[in-house]
Amino acid sequence: MTSNPSAVSVITGNKAAAEAARLARVQVVAAYPITPQSQVVEALASYVETGLLNAEFITVESEHSAMGVCIGASIGGSRVFTASSANGLAYMCEQLSWAAGSRLPIVMGCANRAMSAPWNVLNDQQDAMSQRDQGWIQLYCRDNQEIFDTFLQAFRLAEEVHLPVMVCYDGFILSHTVMPVEIPTQEEVDAFLPPFQSSTIVDLADPRNINPVTLANPRGNVEGTLCHGYMEFRSMMQRAHVDALTAIDRIDEEFASQFGRRTGGTTRSYLLEDAEVVLMAAGSLASEATVAADFLREKGVAAGVLGLRSYRPFPVEKVVAQLKNARLVTVFDKSLSYGYGGPIFIDTQAALFASEKRPQMHSYIAGLGGRDIKARELADAAQSSLDWLNEDKGPKEAQWLNLQL
Amino acid sequence: MATNILSLPEQEFMLPGNRACAGCSIGIIFRHVTKALDGKAAFVVPASCFTVLCGMYPSSSVTVPIINSVFPGTAACASGLAASLERQGKTDMTVVAMAGDGGTADIGIQALSGAAERGANILFICYDNEAYMNTGTQRSGMTPLAARTSTTPTLGKIQPPKDMPAILEAHGIPYIATASPGYPTDLYDKVQKARDIRGTRYMHLSAPCPAGWHYEAKDTVAMAKLAVETGTFILAETVEGVYRLTGRSLSMAKAGKRKPVREFIRTQGRFSRSSEEALDELQQWVDNRWEAAVHRHETS
Numbered sequence: 001m002t003s004n005p006s007a008v009s010v011i012t013g014n015k016a017a018a019e020a021a022r023l024a025r026v027q028v029v030a031a032y033p034i035t036p037q038s039q040v041v042e043a044l045a046s047y048v049e050t051g052l053l054n055a056e057f058i059t060v061e062s063e064h065s066a067m068g069v070c071i072g073a074s075i076g077g078s079r080v081f082t083a084s085s086a087n088g089l090a091y092m093c094e095q096l097s098w099a100a101g102s103r104l105p106i107v108m109g110c111a112n113r114a115m116s117a118p119w120n121v122l123n124d125q126q127d128a129m130s131q132r133d134q135g136w137i138q139l140y141c142r143d144n145q146e147i148f149d150t151f152l153q154a155f156r157l158a159e160e161v162h163l164p165v166m167v168c169y170d171g172f173i174l175s176h177t178v179m180p181v182e183i184p185t186q187e188e189v190d191a192f193l194p195p196f197q198s199s200t201i202v203d204l205a206d207p208r209n210i211n212p213v214t215l216a217n218p219r220g221n222v223e224g225t226l227c228h229g230y231m232e233f234r235s236m237m238q239r240a241h242v243d244a245l246t247a248i249d250r251i252d253e254e255f256a257s258q259f260g261r262r263t264g265g266t267t268r269s270y271l272l273e274d275a276e277v278v279l280m281a282a283g284s285l286a287s288e289a290t291v292a293a294d295f296l297r298e299k300g301v302a303a304g305v306l307g308l309r310s311y312r313p314f315p316v317e318k319v320v321a322q323l324k325n326a327r328l329v330t331v332f333d334k335s336l337s338y339g340y341g342g343p344i345f346i347d348t349q350a351a352l353f354a355s356e357k358r359p360q361m362h363s364y365i366a367g368l369g370g371r372d373i374k375a376r377e378l379a380d381a382a383q384s385s386l387d388w389l390n391e392d393k394g395p396k397e398a399q400w401l402n403l404q405l
Numbered sequence: 406m407a408t409n410i411l412s413l414p415e416q417e418f419m420l421p422g423n424r425a426c427a428g429c430s431i432g433i434i435f436r437h438v439t440k441a442l443d444g445k446a447a448f449v450v451p452a453s454c455f456t457v458l459c460g461m462y463p464s465s466s467v468t469v470p471i472i473n474s475v476f477p478g479t480a481a482c483a484s485g486l487a488a489s490l491e492r493q494g495k496t497d498m499t500v501v502a503m504a505g506d507g508g509t510a511d512i513g514i515q516a517l518s519g520a521a522e523r524g525a526n527i528l529f530i531c532y533d534n535e536a537y538m539n540t541g542t543q544r545s546g547m548t549p550l551a552a553r554t555s556t557t558p559t560l561g562k563i564q565p566p567k568d569m570p571a572i573l574e575a576h577g578i579p580y581i582a583t584a585s586p587g588y589p590t591d592l593y594d595k596v597q598k599a600r601d602i603r604g605t606r607y608m609h610l611s612a613p614c615p616a617g618w619h620y621e622a623k624d625t626v627a628m629a630k631l632a633v634e635t636g637t638f639i640l641a642e643t644v645e646g647v648y649r650l651t652g653r654s655l656s657m658a659k660a661g662k663r664k665p666v667r668e669f670i671r672t673q674g675r676f677s678r679s680s681e682e683a684l685d686e687l688q689q690w691v692d693n694r695w696e697a698a699v700h701r702h703e704t705s
Contacts, residue, residue, distance in 0.1 A: 027492050061516070061519030064481070065478060068474065068485065069481050069484055071474075072487075075485075075486060077493045078488075078493065095478060098475050207470045208470055209467070212459060219461070
């Protein structure tokens with residue numbers, strides 16, 4: 001495979017994820033099957049068995065152990081990969097926190113799926129959003145090319161900022177849908193992504209106690225030097241997240257200069273410059289929203305799209321700057337913080353609070369448990385919000401798109 | 406050839422002074438495990454008493470690499486570490502997962518079963534102090550019959566413990582052994598035997614606990630010996646499926662001698678209020694297991 005020229009393949013999102021992991025030369029893969037992620041690990045298992053990928057494939061008995069193996073393997077000095085969805089991701093919960101607190105550069109895919117109960121294997125983004133505060137970077141992809149590109153960027157990012165990265169892509173809508181994806185050669189990927197450099201020391205000559213009990217306050221070592229307490233470590237993690245905002249955009253620039261295409265880094269905008277009405281979403285919905293913006297433009301409405309790529313860290317300054325000329329922002333969330341509202345809506349509203357010019361904001365909850373959303377419906381929703389605004393009706397409650405209650 | 410107490414290496418991998426309770430048997434266990442491995446080991450440790458022994462950041466009481474893990478995930482973390490180190494060509498250390506009975510037999514059993522089924526190249530050591538000692542002596546799946554804990558506060562436990570070596574035997578792994586800090590050379594030899602075998606190796610160690618069993622701290626070694634001499638804890642190993650009694654248990658079987666269980670538990674506060682009926686039941690359980698072990702030893 002290494003000598004094949006860069007080529008376009010028509011592949012699913014899951015296959016794009018597996019191809020990226022293969023070309024990233026991951027050394028240890030551990031995963032447990034769950035719909036709709038299973039094809040990623042099936043593909044990687046076959047790469048390893050057929051020798052296309054020189055890696056250790058560890059078929060664990062649960063997602064909890066998948067992340068456990070990734071943590072152990074990353075500490076042991078290998079580039080590691082896993083993927084999951086929904087209940088599997090939730091089952092990893094304490095390991096997700098452990099991976100981030102250990103500052104390990106683990107990259108995982110999340111084929112976004114609804115959380116049960118009741119059982120539902122179809123798409124929304126409740127799974128990843130529910131893990132928001134574990135300390136992982138979360139990047140959302142709009143299409144299969146972006147899945148491939150984001151994974152390659154994610155390894156660079158994780159290894160630079162020492163934080164794990166979750167690459168999120170909508171289950172079935174992207175995971176099982178074929179699209180043309182440009183796959184670079186191994187040489188091209190190697191030029192972008194250098195070999196893994198471990199920052200963890202497991203050495204008999206330099207024995208370390210990794211992640212021991214750490215008290216609230218700083219504590220002296222045997223030489224009397226004051227060493228960090230728990231809060232200092234947590235503060236460093238927060239700083240790494242904030243610094244990652246610049247790194248995400250810079251790595252995308254470097255990617256663009258080498259591969260001639262970009263993911264957009266922390267956000268991806270469409271017709272935003274003169275947009276009066278902005279449709280905002282993450283994942284494939286952001287792609288769908290560009291079609292909706294075109295519909296609205298045909299009707300004479302100056303519409304644009306702000307696609308949120310990095311949910312954590314949240315690109316506050318960029319979001320504020322990109323929304324500064326908008327009159328109205330309609331946010332479409334595929335998840336919900338129960339008892340409050342759509343998480344992207346809530347965060348965007350908070351980000352805009354300090355700006356002098358604040359647009360009106362309307363929240364839409366959409367696509368839960370795989371409920372279909374058409375571009376026309378997004379356009380109609382934005383139009384109805386604009387009408388509401390023009391009629392000066394005041395604040396608008398969150399709307400559930402296509403709800404038949 | 407069996408190691409003599411005088412021929413044990415002098416080098417220590419545990420520094421003087423640690424945070425374990427007075428009389429804790431884990432120090433004896435860790436010292437002999439690391440001596441047997443000549444310090445060439447990386448330990449994966451879940452939340453447990455051993456975490457406490459190892460010390461709080463930034464000080465450490467041990468001089469080998471320690472990798473802390475979430476409570477249920479010891480075997481998974483260890484198998485990832487082992488696979489990764491091997492890929493990096495770092496073959497100078499044995500990956501040892503060292504967990505308590507809760508981290509092995511209860512919350513840790515799924516990851517351990519998965520690792521054993523896959524044949525992960527790790528040595529998993531369970532130090533069994535027979536309850537959740539680190540959180541205040543709550544009952545575990547390894548707590549013996551009739552023992553009082555903070556969650557079996559009046560009646561004592563009404564179920565016998567799990568047979569962990571048997572559960573691991575059912576996984577078909579190449580090496581399983583039990584050992585006791587009361588017989589450190591037997592422990593030492595078994596760790597060395599385990600070290601030289603590839604695949605998942607399991608050792609189940611008796612770990613008397615003065616704080617949780619309620620006996621005097623000075624009596625830990627005596628307690629460990631009595632556990633064996635009464636047949637409550639049986640020294641044995643299973644190599645490639647062949648079961649053998651070893652050390653003191655083997656000589657007891659040959660001599661046909663065994664002390665009554667009451668001699669072992671009489672100074673332990675956790676049994677002080679147990680009914681005679683409950684203690685008879687415990688004796689019966691010990692008798693049955695001992696006879697089965699001797700029979701198995703003689704016929705295998």
